[in-house]
Every structure is written in C-alpha cells, then in structure tokens.
Amino acid sequence: MRRFLGSVLALLTALGLVLAVAPPGRAADPLTGRLVSTDGGGGVAGMTVRLRRVVAGEPGAVVDTGTTSADGSFSLDAGAAPQDEYYVQVAAGSHQGGYVGGSPRYVQPTSELAQTWGPSTKLGKVRANPAYLRGVLVDARTKRPVRGVRVAGGTQGLSPADIDVTDKQGRFVIRGITCEDDCYLRFRGRPRGYENGYRACSGGVVATWEDACASPLGRVGRVRIQRL
Known part of the structure; x- marks a missing residue:
C-alpha cells in the first residue's frame, strides 16, 4: 500500500513539475496594415485605428487602439487569448472613417459593408477617402x-x-x-x-x-x- 501511494505521489509530483514548466499558449501575431489615401497622397499619418470584438455580428468592445505612423502603417494586438474574428475600425480625421472591408480593401462607411478579420491578418494597403x-x-x-x-x-x-x-x-x-x-x-x-x-x-x-x-x-x- 505504501509503495502504491508513493508511486501516486511521485506521478503527481512529476505531473506538477511538467505543468509548472509548460509554456503558456502563444499569443497571436498583431494585425497589421497601411492606410493610404485614394487621392494619390500616399500614407495617411495620425489616424486612429481600433480592433473591435465581433458581438452578435456587430462591432463590440475595443480590444486595442493604435495610431497610423508617418507612412500610414498600424499594428493592433488581440492579446494573449484572441478570438477568431475582429472588425477593424478607422476613426474619422483628415480622411473618412468607417470599417475595413472589400477587395481591394477600403474604409467602408458602415460595418454592414465591411468584413471581419483574423487577429494576425496582414491587411496590406487599406484605402481611405479624404474628408x-x-x-x-x-x-x-x-x-x-x-x-x-x-x-x-x-x-x-x-x-x-x-x-x-x-x-x-x-x-x-x-x-x-x-x-x-x-x-x-x-x-x-x-x-x-x-x-x-x-x-x-x-x-x-x-x-x-x-x-x-x-x-x-x-x-x-x-x-x-x-x-x-
């Protein structure tokens, strides 16, 4: 009996050690893109971009917020426990706001015209109309x-x-x-x-x-x- 209990304790101890050193789940790579102007002006700097959860098919809570760089680039992080799909929202500024969708990709005026995207998507160029x-x-x-x-x-x-x-x-x-x-x-x-x-x-x-x-x-x- 003692030998059996000792074996069980040894197994639990070993399992506990394995669990203790096992690496956590890997976070998704960030979703990236580059906002460019439809009037041929190149990258659009200083625009606010948000990653939003999908809730009942509609844009939900904001997961991450970023600002486009000098060449229009942006990066949004879904965190350590990403869901499958997100909306990408562009806030109105020097260019018109809305949600990313279409092919080629545009900032659409409403979420109904947009698409949802995986947390690690590389959107590439996203075209925005000047405001x-x-x-x-x-x-x-x-x-x-x-x-x-x-x-x-x-x-x-x-x-x-x-x-x-x-x-x-x-x-x-x-x-x-x-x-x-x-x-x-x-x-x-x-x-x-x-x-x-x-x-x-x-x-x-x-x-x-x-x-x-x-x-x-x-x-x-x-x-x-x-x-x-």
Whole structure:
C-alpha cells in the first residue's frame, strides 16, 4: 500500500513539475496594415485605428487602439487569448472613417459593408477617402488667384459640410466631407465682382447645380471663375 501511494505521489509530483514548466499558449501575431489615401497622397499619418470584438455580428468592445505612423502603417494586438474574428475600425480625421472591408480593401462607411478579420491578418494597403476638398480659385481670364470668395462644399442639394473663404493665393479647404461621388462645390463670387455658381466638369463655374459636376475627393485643383 505504501509503495502504491508513493508511486501516486511521485506521478503527481512529476505531473506538477511538467505543468509548472509548460509554456503558456502563444499569443497571436498583431494585425497589421497601411492606410493610404485614394487621392494619390500616399500614407495617411495620425489616424486612429481600433480592433473591435465581433458581438452578435456587430462591432463590440475595443480590444486595442493604435495610431497610423508617418507612412500610414498600424499594428493592433488581440492579446494573449484572441478570438477568431475582429472588425477593424478607422476613426474619422483628415480622411473618412468607417470599417475595413472589400477587395481591394477600403474604409467602408458602415460595418454592414465591411468584413471581419483574423487577429494576425496582414491587411496590406487599406484605402481611405479624404474628408476634405482642397483647391485654388483663379480668374478665368488672367489665371490670377481670386481672394475673398466664399466656398461651400457638400452633398448636392443639401446643407454644406463646411464653408471657407479663399485666401490671397486663392486657396480653399472644405473639411468634414463624408460624401464619395456626389460632393459639390458652390462659389459666392458676386460680392467680389465674380459670378456665383458651382464647379463644372470642365473646372469652370456654372450657374446651377443641375449643370455642375461632382468634385474629386481631396485635391480638386484649379477652379476658374468669371469676372462680372
């Protein structure tokens, strides 16, 4: 009997030693990616990116948060006990926010249009739409910058997302843009001796938005306005 108990104790002791020195489960590699601008501007720095749990098919609690580096790179860690899938959320900033999905990968406006990703996924390039319209207003005849003209931008027929006034170089920036292919620019040039109207496809200004053209996101380029 003593021999049996001794054998049991020896086995338990050995098992305990094995358990004590056995390495813990290996954490998943981080999920990585690089946020780039759809306007050809390269990597997007300073954007907040979050890894969110999937709860009943919807984005749940935030597991990790990071900030994109100078070249747009980011890394998110699911921790020592990762689940199978996560949402990757990009917070709105200089570029539009949303959830990563699609092929090629884009920041989609809603989670319904996005996908879920494994904790160690290498996303590669993730394309983000600018949240601004930036351009230069010039005299249609002289090509010189036009200063002091109010510029509004946003979705056609709705209230503007933002309003700016052209500076002495004719530059303007409309921020807070959330539209994609239906962003319009409106110019109030009459108080400065120029026409009122909307940006046309030709880069000029037309009187009504029915004749106007949606502006590209990000860098709009030069817009030519006629003196009255």
